[in-house]
Amino acid sequence: MKVGNESFYSFLNKNRDYFFQTHRELCLIPAPSRHEDARAEYCREWLEKNGADGVYIDEAKNVVFPFRCEGSDRLTVVNAHTDTVFPEGTPLCFSDDGDIIRCPGVGDDTGCLAVMLFAAKFLVEEDFRPDGGILFVCNSCEEGLGNLFGIRRICEDYSGRIARHISIDADYGEVFDRCVxxxxxxxxxxxxxxxxxxxxxxxxxxxxxxxxxxxxxxxxxxxxxxxxxxxxxxxxxxxxxxxxxxxxxxxxxxxxxxxxxxxxxxxxxxxxxxxxxxxxxxxxxxxxxxxxPCANGADRREIDRMADLYSDIVRQVAGVGTVRKSASTDCNIPLSLGIPSVCIGSMISGGTHTTEEWLKKDSLPAGLEIVVKFLAGITKG
Ligand SMILES: [Zn+2]
CATH class of the missing domain: 3.30.70.360 (Alpha-Beta Plaits)
Incomplete structure (x- = not known):
């Protein structure tokens, strides 16, 4: 199934204010690694309010939304992390001048988290039928000494059932197809x-x-x-x-x-x-x-298929090329288990991991379009 431009743009027009409001509310909830409780609760309630069934929070503080996953052992896991690098007590001064939004954590990974929530909402409202099901995860402990605790838990709980994994945790224009x-x-x-x-x-x-x-x-x-x-x-x-x-x-x-x-x-x-x-x-x-851990035996063709499709969509939606890079992200865990995995982007941001972090406001709707089309394309039957 291809996502029609018409249905996407009417969804976006209807939800534009709600999209930025959700992003703002998420930014204002502190979420140091291992202390993501309040953000996790917000995401669970948000998903339920927006038509998601079967949402739960696991022991690692991941918010999990299995979308048409029942009985499937070919799941597509997609995640955006809820934790930020900022310790408890960091002032979360939020500003939006219509062009640039500023706040510690505004981009990494709160921008992508808001995008993923709205991508899930769109696919639910579209009654989308992904081949093999999509497991949406607002995950914990990506940053620093959080040590990828959240994604480790997902890979354990869904062991043997994951066909591919996608982390949304970057700017568009980059795709991380190798892990450090x-x-x-x-x-x-x-x-x-x-x-x-x-x-x-x-x-x-x-x-x-x-x-x-x-x-x-x-x-x-x-x-x-x-x-x-x-x-x-x-x-x-x-x-x-x-x-x-x-x-x-x-x-x-x-x-x-x-x-x-x-x-x-x-x-x-x-x-x-x-x-x-x-x-x-x-x-x-x-x-x-x-x-x-490093990658160990994941199918390179499936990784390339995902990276290529993503690059095509970014070019088509945002008119820019993508650079392939390596990084240390949530993808390390699935890749080390032989599960094809890429880290993609859904925003334009800067000042990452500093209190001066910023996000280009109009990059978020473009990021949403990229993610929706990518997920639809990668899971089409
Ligand atoms: Zn991140």
Missing amino acids: GSHRYEVTVTTEGGHSFGDFGKKNAIAEAAAIISRIYRLNVPQVPGTRTTYNVGTVSGGTSVNTIAQKASFLCEYRSDDVGCLEIMKSAFGNIFDEARAEGVRLDVRLVGDR
Whole structure:
């Protein structure tokens, strides 16, 4: 079934104000990772009010709307994440000058979340019959140390029934058809410490941590053509006072790669550095705080089919080309399980992950048109 332009535009005209109002209301509900409760409740009520049957919130705080999914083991899962990077208490100052909307989280991923809700509403009202059913998910824990907890839960609960997965979490003009895997660690060094003068010569936790960090920065990343591998030490803290030999120091570090083999090489390289430090008598506690797997065996033809169709629709609706990229998104989990998956966009935004985040207002209706036509096209029988 092809979505007719006429029915879409009459839907859009009727719902334009409601669309922006819903987006605004979502923006004003704080939703740090693992604290998405209020947003989840809003989405559940919204979907029910707009004709969705069988909506539920699971234990991971995902809002799930199975649309014609009964008995199907060829589901299309589509998600937009509810969480933002902004901690509780961040002022959510919303402004709309008719051209640009500003608010922390206005784009990532609240813009796409509003688009997905209205795409679901449209397909319900159209009495659309997707081949294999569509599982709409307003999911939790995409950002940072949320560690993809929400999408992991969906892949577990619907194990063996998912034919493909689509995450809406970007600007249109980009499609992420490859994923970047990563491991993140919190490393804590503990020493005996002491007085800086009286105990001079005893091991200093900050100096030991610095030595480990220096070793990390002497690593050469694997150079495999067509792949990219990186590492980073992101934060460091520790010590007591200027005249105390530091007893404790810790840092957060990560490595990333879009290749499963390179990620393994980095894992053993980091492991060796930690083992060497221990062998030298450093007391080290290494905690894995993030684990985003690489792709593993997903059908490339289906990924290309989705990326190609999406690019065609973006060109037709918005008149722009699309760039194919790799990133770390909800797609990591289905891709690591061999499920074809792409991350697509439905807006034009900027200042992502900053309090100056902005969104081009007229990009949202265009994004809705793109998503509706894409979902209809990808699930046509
Ligand atoms: Zn996002």
